[in-house]
Amino acid sequence: MATVTAESSTSKPFVRVPTRRNQLSDRAVMNLFIWPTLILLIIFNFFPLFYSLYLSFTSYRATSPTAPVWVGIQNYTNILTDPDLWQAFTTSGRYVLFSVALQTVVGFGLALLVRGKFRGSGVVTTLILIPMMLSPVVVGLFWKLIYNPSFGFFNYAIPFINPAALDMIGSRFADIPVQYLALASVILVDVWMWSPFVMLLVLSGLNAIPDYLYEAAAIDRASSWFQFWRITVPQVMPLLLIAVLFRTIEALKSFDLVMGMTGGGPGNQTELIAVYLFRVAFQGQFRSGYASALAYIILIIVIAISNLYIRYLNQAKGEA
Amino acid sequence: MVNRRLLSAICYLLSAIRMSNISLSNITKKFRSVIALADVSFRVNDGEFFVLLGPTGAGKTTTLRVIAGLEKQDAGSVAFDGEAIDALTPADRDIAFVFQQYSLYPTMSVYDNLAFPLRSPVHRVSEEEIKTKIRGVAEILRISHLLDRKTARLSGGEMQRVSIGRAIVRDPRVFLMDEPLSNLDAKLRESLRVELKHIQKSLGKTILYVTHDQIEALTMADRIAVLNEGQIVQEGAPDDIYDRPATTFVAQLVGTPRINLFEATRQNGVVTLKDGTVMVESKPNLPDALLLGIRPEDVKPDANGKFSGQILLKEPLGVETVLHIKTGEQTLLSLVPGMSDAKIGDVLKFSIASDKLHFFDTNRKRVNA
Numbered sequence: 001m002a003t004v005t006a007e008s009s010t011s012k013p014f015v016r017v018p019t020r021r022n023q024l025s026d027r028a029v030m031n032l033f034i035w036p037t038l039i040l041l042i043i044f045n046f047f048p049l050f051y052s053l054y055l056s057f058t059s060y061r062a063t064s065p066t067a068p069v070w071v072g073i074q075n076y077t078n079i080l081t082d083p084d085l086w087q088a089f090t091t092s093g094r095y096v097l098f099s100v101a102l103q104t105v106v107g108f109g110l111a112l113l114v115r116g117k118f119r120g121s122g123v124v125t126t127l128i129l130i131p132m133m134l135s136p137v138v139v140g141l142f143w144k145l146i147y148n149p150s151f152g153f154f155n156y157a158i159p160f161i162n163p164a165a166l167d168m169i170g171s172r173f174a175d176i177p178v179q180y181l182a183l184a185s186v187i188l189v190d191v192w193m194w195s196p197f198v199m200l201l202v203l204s205g206l207n208a209i210p211d212y213l214y215e216a217a218a219i220d221r222a223s224s225w226f227q228f229w230r231i232t233v234p235q236v237m238p239l240l241l242i243a244v245l246f247r248t249i250e251a252l253k254s255f256d257l258v259m260g261m262t263g264g265g266p267g268n269q270t271e272l273i274a275v276y277l278f279r280v281a282f283q284g285q286f287r288s289g290y291a292s293a294l295a296y297i298i299l300i301i302v303i304a305i306s307n308l309y310i311r312y313l314n315q316a317k318g319e320a
Numbered sequence: 321m322v323n324r325r326l327l328s329a330i331c332y333l334l335s336a337i338r339m340s341n342i343s344l345s346n347i348t349k350k351f352r353s354v355i356a357l358a359d360v361s362f363r364v365n366d367g368e369f370f371v372l373l374g375p376t377g378a379g380k381t382t383t384l385r386v387i388a389g390l391e392k393q394d395a396g397s398v399a400f401d402g403e404a405i406d407a408l409t410p411a412d413r414d415i416a417f418v419f420q421q422y423s424l425y426p427t428m429s430v431y432d433n434l435a436f437p438l439r440s441p442v443h444r445v446s447e448e449e450i451k452t453k454i455r456g457v458a459e460i461l462r463i464s465h466l467l468d469r470k471t472a473r474l475s476g477g478e479m480q481r482v483s484i485g486r487a488i489v490r491d492p493r494v495f496l497m498d499e500p501l502s503n504l505d506a507k508l509r510e511s512l513r514v515e516l517k518h519i520q521k522s523l524g525k526t527i528l529y530v531t532h533d534q535i536e537a538l539t540m541a542d543r544i545a546v547l548n549e550g551q552i553v554q555e556g557a558p559d560d561i562y563d564r565p566a567t568t569f570v571a572q573l574v575g576t577p578r579i580n581l582f583e584a585t586r587q588n589g590v591v592t593l594k595d596g597t598v599m600v601e602s603k604p605n606l607p608d609a610l611l612l613g614i615r616p617e618d619v620k621p622d623a624n625g626k627f628s629g630q631i632l633l634k635e636p637l638g639v640e641t642v643l644h645i646k647t648g649e650q651t652l653l654s655l656v657p658g659m660s661d662a663k664i665g666d667v668l669k670f671s672i673a674s675d676k677l678h679f680f681d682t683n684r685k686r687v688n689a
Binding site: 210212213215216217218219220221222223230231234235 | 388390409410411415416417419421423425426427428436437440486490
């Protein structure tokens with residue numbers, strides 16, 4: 001280093017030789033990168049996280065000029081004894097269960113279909129991935145139109161029914177309320193939107209399975225059923241579990257799609273936990289303390305479910 | 321011990337009833353524009369340990385995969401016992417395939433891996449019978465203590481033993497093995513080599529074995545076919561291949577250290593190297609321009625030797641020593657038994673066994689003198 005500087009300064013005597021003083025030290029560069037990020041994180045993530053934890057133990061309305069009043073675990077007791085909330089939890093539970101289960105099956109199926117290379121398989125795979133690239137609000141809005149009883153084409157695609165009689169979003173058939181119809185319509189859209197995500201992860205798992213395992217099985221005269229259950233499924237399992245984990249967390253927090261489609265209605269039929277939370281926190285009531293407590297309960301549930309999955313994931317990885 | 325003898329007796333009887341030879345006729349296989357196999361024909365006899373030897377990319381594995389039915393040939397036909405099997409699926413060909421990668425089913429135990437081919441609905445073997453068979457095979461391969469383990473927890477050698485076990489347990493018509501030992505370390509390779517040969521001899525089964533390792537080929541094979549660029553170069557017993565290589569390619573492929581190969585000319589009744597060194601008296605059927613091959617073990621230090629040269633390098637291998645001798649413009653390799661006391665820089669007198677010289681014409685084909 002020293003010799004290089006000496007040489008360059010002799011050949012070009014007026015070139016300013018950089019000295020140690022006006023160079024940034026490694027540590028300074030490091031700090032320059034770390035601190036802005038850290039400050040942003042503190043302002044937008046850590047502070048709300050802990051402030052809302054504090055708020056969850058207080059009675060407070062963000063719209064009222066009064067300071068938060070400490071009420072202890074009152075909010076939590078109220079929430080856990082509120083039948084409306086349990087209704088929202090049950091709806092969310094149904095939503096998560098059916099939506100994730102269907103996505104897993106459909107995603108796996110799609111992955112198996114596009115796995116084999118055929119003419120145009122790349123294009124087909126990309127086309128299948130389009131739904132998950134769209135904004136959930138946009139998806140909600142145009143599916144609302146697709147479901148429309150008078151001009152949406154969804155009803156016309158179902159055989160043997162009068163298309164004008166079916167109202168998916170309104171959860172009615174021939175003006176008679178049908179339970180779960182609205183929920184099913186939201187689940188259907190969620191499956192349409194997110195099955196490609198499961199497919200993508202499963203596909204990468206499938207591509208990692210070495211061909212010789214199948215070849216060995218073929219020579220050993222294993223049936224394709226056996227090959228699927230003993231080779232394909234165990235090898236894909238870790239990635240499939242990751243997909244299911246992501247989808248479960250997302251479905252539990254599902255908000256924008258439902259808001260775009262049904263707004264939680266009719267009545268409270270599609271009122272998922274996040275929609276309920278939104279209503280309590282921001283629509284009319286502004287019960288900030290209560291909403292913070294509810295948000296914390298949801299957070300704990302999400303963490304618990306994630307841990308469960310991760311445990312299974314490690315188990316599956318240990319076997320593979 | 322009794323068990324093993326019984327098992328081999330049973331297997332011998334079975335194989336006596338069912339012959340299993342393989343014949344390939346004019347197999348050609350192309351991958352797009354690349355010709356992998358060009359008109360390959362050979363025959364593996366019943367109960368024979370047949371080795372397909374060749375460098376990487378010679379088409380050995382493709383040949384094996386065509387026989388297994390994992391790859392479809394573009395032309396030619398494969399027959400087992402004279403019966404064409406080209407239309408059969410891999411499952412119906414009744415073969416066992418040992419892959420270079422240990423193709424074990426990762427989520428199953430060793431026992432289940434071994435039982436896998438027997439549990440196929442085609443076979444209808446009772447669990448009781450499966451158990452006896454697996455115990456027998458596990459004993460031969462010395463993996464009895466591993467039966468309950470998950471395959472992910474095995475070492476490379478153990479995995480390959482299980483793979484071989486899975487092949488043996490089913491008693492197929494023929495065994496196809498694709499470099500099964502090349503992922504193992506040298507010690508293990510040596511011991512499995514011996515074991516494999518022993519198993520083959522005691523079961524009397526037909527094995528078609530693919531390798532790029534000439535030592536594996538020479539030690540295990542009853543017969544060897546040398547493959548290069550999709551074509552069979554030479555076919556014969558190990559001593560044919562070693563002592564009478566058909567081309568310079570075979571001569572250089574087989575034998576370590578490599579054969580000494582020099583350009584030479586026939587002039588005035590003697591064979592002369594480029595720098596004028598007279599090697600031997602010429603035979604009448606030699607061409608004017610030729611290549612002279614001398615195996616390193618035929619270059620022997622000899623106080624009364626006709627030739628002399630300076631030692632450039634010495635590689636002591638324990639049981640033998642490789643000497644690099646510079647003579648004229650050439651450097652000759654000489655293989656001497658034991659540790660040599662010759663020093664680098666010494667001038668050494670040596671003789672060449674003139675009856676063991678190999679002559680090749682300019683097309684690199686052998687000329688029998």
